[in-house]
Amino acid sequence: MYPGPKPPTPHVPGVYRFTATALGAGMWFFLMYRAKKDGAVLLGWKHPWDH
Template sequence: MAAPHGKPNLARGIPPLRIHNFVGTALGAGMWFFLMYRAKKDGAVLLGWKHPWDH
């Protein structure tokens, strides 16, 4: 009853250009650098370990 019926019909899209890959990677890296910078700067306040007016 449940036998394989050949190759699946997969939809293939247009591959992205190199510039789009580069820009996407750069934006993602920039986001993470900024996020870690802010976490280093005031992560203790965000986690409740320190009051906002103490630093």
């Protein structure tokens, strides 16, 4: 049987891949930093108005 056509795979310059990886890592570092600071508030375990 004929397997069918394959989708085209675009060539992506290396600088775009590096930039995307750096921005993605920065996003995750920021999310983990914010989760460390106020993750309990985000999950509802602590209320911000209760000191």
